[in-house]
Amino acid sequence: MSNERNTHSASRQRRPMGPGRGMAPGEKAKDLKGAIGKMLRYMGKYKIAVVFVMIIAACSTVFSVVGPKVLGKATTALASGLMAKVAGTGGIDFTYIGKILLFVLGLYLLSSVLSFLQGWIMTGITQKICYRMRKEITEKINRMPMKYFESRTYGEVLSRITNDVDTLGMGLNQSVTQIITSTATIIGVLVMMLSISPLMTLIALVVLPVSGLCVSLVVKKSQKHFITQQEYLGHINGQVEESYGGHLVIKAYNKEDEMIAQFNQTNDVLYTSAWKSQFLSGIMMPIMQFIGNLGYAAVALSGGMLAIRGIITIGDIQAFIQYVKSFTQPIQQIAQVTNQVQSMAAAAERVFEFLEEEEEDQIVEQPADVTKVVGNVEFEHVSFGYNPDQMIIHDFSAKAEAGQKIAIVGPTGAGKTTMVKLLMRFYDVNSGSIRIDCHDIRDFNRRELRDAFGMVLQDTWLFKGSIMENIRYGRLDATDEEVIEAAKAAHADHFIRTLPGGYDMELNEDASNISQGQKQLLTIARAILADNRILILDEATSSVDTRTEELIQSAMDNLMKGRTSFVIAHRLSTIKNADMILVMKDGDIIEQGDHAELLAKGGFYADLYNSQFSE
Template sequence: MSENNKRLTPSPKRDRGGFMGGHSGPGGMIHGGERARDFKGTMKKLIEYLSVYKLSISIVFIFAAASAVFSIVGPKILGKATTKLFEGVMAKIAGTGNIDFDYIEKIILIIAGLYIISALFGYIQGWIMSGVSMKVSYNLRKEISEKINRMPLRYFDGTNHGEVLSRVTNDVDTLSQTLNQSLGQIITSVTTVIGVLVMMVSISGLMTLVALCMLPVSMMFIIFIAKKSQKYFKEQQDYLGHLNGHVEEMYGGHIVMKAFNGEKKSVNQFDELNNKLFGVAWKSQFLTSIMMPVMFFVGNLGYVAVCILGGWLAAKKTIEVGDIQAFIQYVRSFTQPISQLANISNILQQTAASAERVFEFLAEEEEVIEASNPVKLERVEGKVEFKNVHFGYKPDKIIVNDFSASIKTGQKVAIVGPTGAGKTTMVKLLMRFYDVNQGTIMIDDNDIRGFTRSDLRSMFGMVLQDTWLYNDSIMENIRYGRLDATDEEVIAAAKAAHVDSFVHTLPDGYNMMLNEESSNISQGQKQLITIARAILADPSILILDEATSSVDTRTEVYIQKAMTNLMKGRTSFVIAHRLSTIRDADLILVMNHGDIVEQGSHKELLEKGGFYAELYNSQFTHAV
């Protein structure tokens, strides 16, 4: 299929001031603001998704735990050196001995070795986890991209494009960062808490009990802050999606917005969305930021209590000086991972919100499954028949009522009628962008639902009023109609479409690069390029949607000649508002309110003096 419409969804609605509204189609914007609906369920899905990488993650767990263990035993061994140093100093003061530097040196070497091994294990687990997080990001974006191609058009009619973009970028990035930075830290922190607790008990059960008294206080703060912050992280992701959607729309319609002086309204809406994002982001970040100071304050209370108790026990000769030094280190090591876990709990809230949005998108209803035994035609004749077709974008609002028409092979069929009559809707049904509610559409006596969508759409070529060209050379934009075409075939199509007549006047000719908006060539030149694309595709059925309405009269002559070449021997559907351009059509279907109210040739319909004659004559009346 030669598709040259950038978006086949209805355009975002614009108001009188040129402002593009916050929704794209009838469904409007998805409103956020709710808290993550199923934290446990979402995390379960995320764990299931990560099960593919269970070997790598298991290695990360082992290395992270080993790194923590080697760090944990350090203070205990270092305490022995402190004790030996203290005993040596006291013996030297008493004149009964000297400091055993050989023993202390041995301890220091052991400690250095343990810390080096710990750092090495930490580096390896970080390296592996970075690879896993990048693979997860890649696969999620790949799945979302593939999902977009499988989703029905009505989803994009009712969803802001920025919402989808936000899920592909911001939400996936959040998941990636959590996996890369937080997963290893969770394992390290849990291992450190358990290991340190064991070492503390081995030194002094009483001092451990005093240190643990601070734990319930810490947990109360963690639970309170986590509950408060959860909903704000969800709102932050939602409002970020809304803001992205608004910015995307404003850049897409920048010229229209400027032309109608819509800057103020655009800025006001941006400020409104940005203020909402600022509000929830500030709250979520504030709650996250106060977590660590609160935890440090509570930890310092335990730290002071342990120091006082340790001094008292040392004075009673119940505990060695080195053990006090080791225990104080362990107290600090014990509160730090708890603080990290508290901070990670907030990150997990944001991760859950992002994962929920990604999984929601991946779980969206897809297009109707293809036929199990699809129809394969060796040659497409181009016979088309509509039989009692009923259709509505919403089931309770049918806009096409009992549409029936029979088009023979090679006929030029014009579809005319006032705005909103259902002309473009019929084309969307013909190409299965939507499925009919009732009735049947046949191609060569085969129900179109019996074809795969790919095979069906390959039968069609499209030339639309809104041209779509992308940031590449003119040669590659024409080749988009058939990707395996040679340069000679592309140039032959360009000559048939009268592109060759102007392309040599452009810088670099066929190799000229079109900019992102294709604004470095004229509207008429763009239209001729899309016609060349359709000629190259060599389709059996053509769809021409008001392809000459936005060009000057001289260019229109070239386009009409190019379209005449294109329509030779092909069944063609021409959607037209200027009725003077379709006088030579074999069949004219006159639509109004979703129904065919008249059909016949131009001459027959004028003689009939009905709705078509009224439309035709009104154009010339207004012209006078």
């Protein structure tokens, strides 16, 4: 079965992403705490591993934090030995000092090993989460209703899979590990500082409120810029994708300047938000270092006074000064990583917002058996509108017997393609019903229902791969011989054999290395190979020349024998042999009958038909 139907609406009706969608410029995260909470719940599967990482981080921190105090004993022993040597009462005990240094070396080595293990485990968790998230987004796309993609650009959706998941992954890998390590370091260092001198600890802690105030101010200012940066990155992706896809049209209409101006406008917002967020993020570290140095000087001064009075030793001063540096550094790191957390939360919010979007209902309890479909189709008083207050189809009723060829004609905007979308359940009717073999189509599972349909669209869709693979997409278990027979039936075999490589020729990403008419022939061959009970042909021969159209029409007539076929056509000469012609105007059937009957009536169809031959 041809899968053009899944991309038809999106490719024909994509609209640029407006500022009203996604997160508005300058707007704060809708629920920052909620986004982080969802992320934590999403990580629940790995909670044991995360707890293990926290334990390892705590152990690594303990070994690292104990080091300076133990090293301080070596400094005290060295100072005592020097004074004893000067006084002539003793000397330096190098053996004792050597043992202390070896012990400290062992502590630091063990701390480094645990730190490496912690990073290795956390990286694995992060990548598994990103893998799972991309997989769920991809699966979610297949369950989304068509209306979602018709109101957004490809780039906006792809940005969720690429930029947002990457940002989230980097934030998890770096910020979570850093927060765990820094928090454990702060607690450990604080305990060691208190064990040396509560007074000096109090002096060192005085700088914390000042640091906290500065951090909160910077975070408050930078948060909105990070959110805007993430949003407009998605807008940029969407614009670039649309410009690239429609490059020929842009060149043909000389719209390069307008597109560049539109891009520059979006890019200016991205540039402004990016440099502001990065600037505010960058000044946080210098501010923290300046405040930290003030505390460092105060500790050094008070420590010297306490040592003179004999309250603490020289080694304690050395250890405490190291602890002060170790104490302010994790605070600075947490402050720095706060920006990453904000960016991660903004990305997580967008990803979870996508994952929580409304889905098509997929499963029906005790569904009708699609394998027994014969092909009787009936529309009963169908009414539909993409918006409830703007109806397109008002009261559509028609009946097609199995094996009949039903043509749908009418002016542009009459609702012809909309009827096909309703038949395929890309949308559900507002009222009335569509029945296949006396079963309401809502009694079938959507995916199973679509297995009953083959479809050829005006907009062709081919993927990067060989011609053989593209035709076989209609039925993946088809043999090479069956693929070639389908190509012959579609009158595509001749031109395929003239191409370099024949059936093994590789089509490029947008299949631009063959003509539009050749693309259409390949999609028709794919539909022939699918061999479905109900066929939908939406201007299937619009891109081929008159001679090829006659050949395809002959192949289509053979293909449609014994199958219910719905043919949307603007060239009325191609549907003269239809069993029934439905003439639509403004969402209603105004005439129906075969070609001869409608011409004899001299009504709207006759006017349409005769207008093709008027001068």
